[in-house]
Amino acid sequence: MQPAATGALIGIDIGGTKTLGVTLSNTGEVLGKSFEPTREGLDIASHAVEMYHALREKASESGASVSSLGIGIAGLVDVSGRLHRAPNLVNADGLEICQLVESEIDVPVHVDNDVNCAALAEIYSGAARGVQNALLVTLGTGIGGALIVDGAVHRGAFGMAGEPGHMVIEPNGVLCACGMNGCWEAYASAAGLRNLAIRRAEDGYLEEISETVQGDLGGITSEDVTRTANQGDKQSLAVVDEFARWVAVGLANCAALLDPEMIIVGGGLVADWHLFGQKIDDSFHELLLASGQRSFIPIKPTENGEVAGALGACLLGRTQ
Numbered sequence: 001m002q003p004a005a006t007g008a009l010i011g012i013d014i015g016g017t018k019t020l021g022v023t024l025s026n027t028g029e030v031l032g033k034s035f036e037p038t039r040e041g042l043d044i045a046s047h048a049v050e051m052y053h054a055l056r057e058k059a060s061e062s063g064a065s066v067s068s069l070g071i072g073i074a075g076l077v078d079v080s081g082r083l084h085r086a087p088n089l090v091n092a093d094g095l096e097i098c099q100l101v102e103s104e105i106d107v108p109v110h111v112d113n114d115v116n117c118a119a120l121a122e123i124y125s126g127a128a129r130g131v132q133n134a135l136l137v138t139l140g141t142g143i144g145g146a147l148i149v150d151g152a153v154h155r156g157a158f159g160m161a162g163e164p165g166h167m168v169i170e171p172n173g174v175l176c177a178c179g180m181n182g183c184w185e186a187y188a189s190a191a192g193l194r195n196l197a198i199r200r201a202e203d204g205y206l207e208e209i210s211e212t213v214q215g216d217l218g219g220i221t222s223e224d225v226t227r228t229a230n231q232g233d234k235q236s237l238a239v240v241d242e243f244a245r246w247v248a249v250g251l252a253n254c255a256a257l258l259d260p261e262m263i264i265v266g267g268g269l270v271a272d273w274h275l276f277g278q279k280i281d282d283s284f285h286e287l288l289l290a291s292g293q294r295s296f297i298p299i300k301p302t303e304n305g306e307v308a309g310a311l312g313a314c315l316l317g318r319t320q
């Protein structure tokens with residue numbers, strides 16, 4: 001599948017720490033990329049405008065004209081392109097990102113949530129090619145989600161569907177970054193893995209990691225757990241197993257609601273899929289209703305890596 005025969009498409013993925021821009025030609029070839037730290041507040045919009053101009057200039061060197069700009073952004077975006085809540089961006093709540101950028105450039109601007117964009121990329125050239133119904137979950141600092149329904153990304157009534165990270169799975173559970181208690185994200189993201197490790201260390205386990213942080217257990221990171229688990233530390237592997245079980249709990253809840261053909265998992269933690277992928281798969285099928293009687297639901301890693309959000313943002317211009 002290739003983009004429609006319009007001009008080239010530019011996509012910019014604005015994440016919590018980095019902003020990645022991509023230009024896609026009308027034959028599906030990547031013409032340029034840009035990768036910079038994410039800015040704050042209103043500068044997020046002016047940065048997108050700057051990056052658009054730089055990418056457009058590069059595209060024009062190869063004779064391509066640009067027909068649209070798509071923006072994927074880490075937060076709750078409505079269909080008008082207003083960013084309502086972005087816990088991982090600084091001073092960005094309420095940003096009229098679409099309006100601000102569109103007033104500065106001469107092509108149409110489309111804005112969606114970053115994980116919805118990543119899902120578009122997976123439909124276009126990834127794990128969801130030819131798939132009608134699927135769930136994409138990203139396990140990173142937090143948990144992102146996107147729903148693929150009837151072959152397209154489902155945005156819900158106001159554009160904000162697909163946020164499984166804040167499903168409450170333990171009403172009296174640990175505090176989540178959103179301010180609620182017991183969200184899935186507080187157990188099954190990098191922050192969740194860290195929370196589980198701190199609790200285990202407080203109970204007197206994880207001696208190696210506790211030594212690394214010199215007893216300051218609040219200084220434990222998810223990377224400490226995956227590093228020592230990769231070295232074969234049994235206590236870290238036990239934390240990883242507990243983490244995998246929590247991931248599976250949320251995925252089974254999502255599958256009960258959505259009946260997907262497959263679940264696609266992305267985000268930074270996918271780099272350590274070998275540590276917990278099998279355990280997630282086993283626990284998911286244990287927890288899933290009628291697992292032995294229904295069609296098998298595979299759980300697969302994403303195929304587009306870190307470029308997925310920007311690539312999908314390009315495709316917003318093709319699908320809207």
Ligand SMILES: [Zn+2]
Binds near residue numbers: 177
């Ligand atoms: Zn939450």
